[in-house]
Amino acid sequence: MATLELSGVEKSFGATPVLHGIDLRVAEGEMIVVVGASGCGKSTLLRIVAGLEEPTAGRVRIGGRDVTALEPADRDVAMVFQNYALYPHMTVERNMAYGLRIRGLPKAEIARRVGEAAELLGIGALLGRRPRQLSGGQRQRVAMGRAIVREPALFLFDEPLSNLDARLRVQMRAEIRRLQRRLGVTSLFVTHDQTEAMTLGDRLVVMHAGHAAQVATPMEIWARPANTFVAGFIGSPSMNLLEAQLAEEGRAALLRAGPSLRFADGARPGPAGRRLLVGVRPEHLRPVAEGEGGAPLDVSLELAEPLGSESVLHGRLASGEAVTARVPGLVAGVEGALRLSIQASEAHVFDAETGARLDAVG
Amino acid sequence: MSAVVHEGDRIAAATATRRRRRSGALTHAILLLGVLAVVFPIWIAVVGSTHDASTIGRGDVPLLPGAEAVENYATALTGGAGRFRSSPAALMLWNSAAMAVLIACGKISISLLSAYAVAFFSFPGRMLAFWTIFLTLMLPVEVRIIPTYQVIVDLDLFDSMAGLTVPLMASATATLLFRQFFLTVPDEVVEAAKIDGAGPLRFFRDILLPLSVTNIAALFVILFIYGWNQYLWPLLVVNDRSLETVVVGLTRMIGNGDAQNEWNVIMATAVLALLPPVAVVVVMQRWFVRGLTETEK
Structure with a gap:
């Protein structure tokens, strides 16, 4: 020893x-x-x-x-x-x-x-x-x-x-x-x-x-x-990395796919417009329920893989980015539109240039 | 309808069987012919060694064994034959066996070691060494016989067992063979041995040698026969009758026409000369075949 x-x-x-x-x-x-x-x-x-x-x-x-x-x-x-x-x-x-x-x-x-x-x-x-x-x-x-x-x-x-x-x-x-x-x-x-x-x-x-x-x-x-590589490597299916920009005062991310995501834990450093990647694990993309917060994402569904207790959904956002979601239960319809939401507390923010994790300041 | 079909099937099957049998018979006939062609000269030699000298001297070639076997073999073993009375076969067989074993063992040890060096160690000039060994493949004894003879004479090895065997020991073929085998030993096994603390010599002795046993056995058979059959070099480098090998001695038994050849004794000696290589092959056959076909991993 x-x-x-x-x-x-x-x-x-x-x-x-x-x-x-x-x-x-x-x-x-x-x-x-x-x-x-x-x-x-x-x-x-x-x-x-x-x-x-x-x-x-x-x-x-x-x-x-x-x-x-x-x-x-x-x-x-x-x-x-x-x-x-x-x-x-x-x-x-x-x-x-x-x-x-x-x-x-x-x-x-x-x-x-x-x-x-x-x-x-x-x-x-x-x-x-x-x-x-x-x-x-x-x-x-x-x-x-x-x-x-x-x-x-x-x-x-x-x-x-x-x-x-x-x-x-x-x-x-x-x-x-x-x-x-x-x-x-x-x-x-x-x-x-x-x-x-x-x-x-x-x-x-x-x-x-x-x-x-x-x-x-x-x-x-x-x-x-700590960075986009680790984010993508650990976890299966891998984490979705969505393009975004930093909003004024660094309090939110403006997703290229449309909605803006207000950070739950504080502002990120950098000028407005700083290019970001917002990471969301497939299991954290949930079908929108009534009265829930978070940013809604409209996904056009391309493929559903039923795994028994859960299903893996492959779809595309309005911006053309591919997303993967893991939802409980069986999803029947293969095609169609679906609205999924991201909880701000479950989102990871990375710098798009370096891939490094950006934590809230202060 | 279906009965007719079945009948047709049966006939076809029977024809096929007959055809198969006929072609089988033909195959066997050809194979038997081949066996006969190989065995016949040996049979003649064996039969010849059991008759008295005059029977063969008359020009008859008997096809059935005679009654003189014991005498002929006793004469061959203890007395020899020919105008110059060759050495007794017992001595010549001993010389041949010693030479063949020394050559085989020497070749195997030298090539094992050189293959080990070339396959497992990186040193300056490794590839040069390898290709130099490889090049000697192009230089069999016959090509380098005069310089080799000179070296042996200069080293005062003329008329000695060392002179007889040492020049034949270096072997590119065996080195190549062992090198190829060593390259198939997985790197991980080598590394495991390193971590277990085995130094180079220990690794060679504990891991490599046991793994090479079948290859060594196969090579021993081939090299023993190679050594046993040496003719030109022993003829050249040995004048001392007590070092005469059986292959050389055999040819010396045959005279130049001045006197009648004692074919019965010559045949007996020839049969005796056959036995040791056959014995080696039979004894080592199991390993020999495994060594040529199977890799243990």
Whole structure:
């Protein structure tokens, strides 16, 4: 168990920069999920922490010790790979014990640790088998076991669930979370799956094009996305971003689609006419009920996707912008006009130029 | 109506079956012919080794085994044949086996190591090294035989087992084969071993070698036979009769016409010379086939 600290970590492959200065402090026992689209640098970041990749600049500290120049073996980390990376010619038991044997632990100690980990993961009956004879879920467990027996300072997970089928993935996800809590090992988990990220992480690092777009708890990221990228990336279907302009005195947004939205929490900075993007999550677009406040939006409905307990509506505003709404119940008619409303308290305001979140001043 | 249709179907089916049988018979006949063509010379050799010298000397080619098998093989193993009395086959077989095993093992060790270097490490001139190894494919022993001979003489390895085997050990083919195999080992396994703390030599010994077992077995079979069949180089570099190999010895048994050849003993020696490669193939066949067809991952 240890802390992890990244300061100014940069990486370029040749002339191509992949990471632009990542700073991150992970507390002891914390589970951090690094999430982002493919090619955003999240795996590279993990590999730098593991020592498989050398950073172009910046330092990596594990438990206060600068490990930037150390070999992977000397960093006291264990890693679970996407393809499990089990040694095909070794039995499950030997796979798990290999790292310990290299470190020269006494036989009895190795047997004890392997036994405990196998019991913890429910793979005690498989110890004599080879990876080839195991199912995907079992291999995943063995890979976890190999990491656990090491009793490392830091667990690294490189998309370990993406090769499993959907049901198993949900199950293993919960299991990983339980295990991590129980063992209390500081962990870094890389994934492209936002559900995994939201459910697993104490905090998330949302990566975008080599930058950490936001580092915060899952709920914070959902409730207060720091920029339009995070806003669009987390949440499904993604948040609607509607073009708007700042009204006089910054108290409202004039939507290009027509209505104006008066901010509930105070004025936004900037001159009148400043270009904005107003973000509204699909579930916050509700059919207008009697006597309700908020800005009404006229939507011409193009497609309704019934999902059982709710429906996803795709439509277009008067301004031609596409919107998505998630409404409870089944919506029968596919075409037609619909009036939806935005609650000011549920709207997110972003600067259209930089994409950064604009909070109320004062 | 339907009965007629069924009748027609039955006839068609029967015709098809007959046609299939006929073409099957033809296939088998061709295959049998092929087997005969391959087996016949060996049969002649085996039969020849069981008659006395005069039977074959008369020019008969007997097709059925005779009664002299034990004597002929005993003579071959302990005495040898020919005008210059070749070394006894037992010694020559031993020499051949030693040479073939040394060449096969040497080739495998050297190519494993060089393939490991080329496939897993980045060092200046890596591709140059790789292509240099590759180029030696174009230079078989026959092409470089005079310079190689000179080197061996200069190194004082003439008439020695080292001189016999060392020049044949470097192998581009095996290096290429192992390199290709090593490249199929997933990066993640390499990285997992790194994180587990396995250094380069440990990784080689614990992960790479066990994974290469089937490839090594397959190569051993091929290289053993390659070594066993060497003719030109042993002929050139060994004058000492005690180092004579069976392939060279066999040709020395056949005289130049001054005296009658002891074909029975020659045949016996030839059959004996066949056995070790066959044994190697039979014993290692299981791995051999797996090594050529299956990758374990």
